[in-house]
Amino acid sequence: MIANFFDQTRPINFLALSILVFIIFIISLMHVNTDAIDFYFFIKNGLFLTAAIIIVFVLNFIIRKNSLSDDNSYAIFFYILLYGFFPNTFLNGSIFISNFILLFAFRRIYSLRSSIKIKEKIFDGAFWIGVASWFYLESLLFVILLYAAILIFRKADLRNILIPIIGLVTPVFLSYVYLLAFDDVESFRRIWEIHYEFDLGVYYSAKYLVPLTLVGLLIIISIFPTTNKSLIAKIDIKSTWFLLIAHIVVSILMVLVAPDKDGSEFAFFFFPVSILFANYLQIINKYWIKEAIIYVFILTFFTVYVYLL
Numbered sequence: 489m490i491a492n493f494f495d496q497t498r499p500i501n502f503l504a505l506s507i508l509v510f511i512i513f514i515i516s517l518m519h520v521n522t523d524a525i526d527f528y529f530f531i532k533n534g535l536f537l538t539a540a541i542i543i544v545f546v547l548n549f550i551i552r553k554n555s556l557s558d559d560n561s562y563a564i565f566f567y568i569l570l571y572g573f574f575p576n577t578f579l580n581g582s583i584f585i586s587n588f589i590l591l592f593a594f595r596r597i598y599s600l601r602s603s604i605k606i607k608e609k610i611f612d613g614a615f616w617i618g619v620a621s622w623f624y625l626e627s628l629l630f631v632i633l634l635y636a637a638i639l640i641f642r643k644a645d646l647r648n649i650l651i652p653i654i655g656l657v658t659p660v661f662l663s664y665v666y667l668l669a670f671d672d673v674e675s676f677r678r679i680w681e682i683h684y685e686f687d688l689g690v691y692y693s694a695k696y697l698v699p700l701t702l703v704g705l706l707i708i709i710s711i712f713p714t715t716n717k718s719l720i721a722k723i724d725i726k727s728t729w730f731l732l733i734a735h736i737v738v739s740i741l742m743v744l745v746a747p748d749k750d751g752s753e754f755a756f757f758f759f760p761v762s763i764l765f766a767n768y769l770q771i772i773n774k775y776w777i778k779e780a781i782i783y784v785f786i787l788t789f790f791t792v793y794v795y796l797l
């Protein structure tokens with residue numbers, strides 16, 4: 489029944505998904521918030537909630553515009569549930585804002601499959617990655633994804649190789665000028681101070697291990713049949729799929745180097761993984777299997793909140 493409901497993109501689906509965002513956001517806030525409840529608390533979280541709902545429509549636009557899945561709501565549904573698996577993703581302001589901004593970069597990067605305004609798309613993609621790095625420096629790693637798109641979509645020439653550098657430098661320069669005007673160059677130095685941490689011991693905790701095991705298992709199960717299907721598709725669909733795989737790899741790298749591992753860093757792989765899962769459900773002919781996968785995800789969500797947090 490749930491699989492049937494999300495096997496389409498009617499207005500009622502987006503209403504339901506927006507309500508789901510609201511519910512998960514409120515539950516996350518109740519379980520992991522440690523901030524004082526004051527006027528600033530309501531303003532900040534009201535803005536975050538609004539942004540989270542906007543993400544539903546931005547995701548739909550990116551997916552439909554670039555044909556990343558069929559005409560269904562599975563990807564958005566999984567994206568929202570993944571936020572529920574790791575509630576700190578809502579409350580870590582730097583990562584939440586950075587991840588939101590990166591969606592605009594991904595929109596331009598995936599659209600490189602078409603040959604219209606290539607240089608503008610490359611610049612825009614790099615520019616948005618640079619802006620995202622203001623809030624979370626490790627976002628710069630997604631430049632790897634941009635160069636992967638340039639190579640995969642066969643847009644590599646000298647200008648296209650150099651444009652991402654210009655796109656990245658532009659927001660960095662603007663931030664420096666802005667802070668210099670307020671005699672606050674020290675803040676600029678702090679923004680671009682590199683930190684990393686490879687200790688994965690925190691993920692052995694049940695609240696991370698349970699959802700990660702489910703997500704990892706479904707990635708392994710889904711990546712081979714979906715990739716096999718893409719190999720017999722048209723060249724542009726095949727290229728887009730290889731870019732999605734590269735996106736997953738870069739996202740995992742982001743998690744590995746994240747300086748503070750509290751679960752919020754997983755937000756960076758929600759986008760490619762949710763699209764992978766959506767494509768897997770599309771090739772499953774038996775609806776009971778689709779239903780089972782969705783119900784297991786929902787059950788895991790409740791398990792995280794009721795027993796593990």
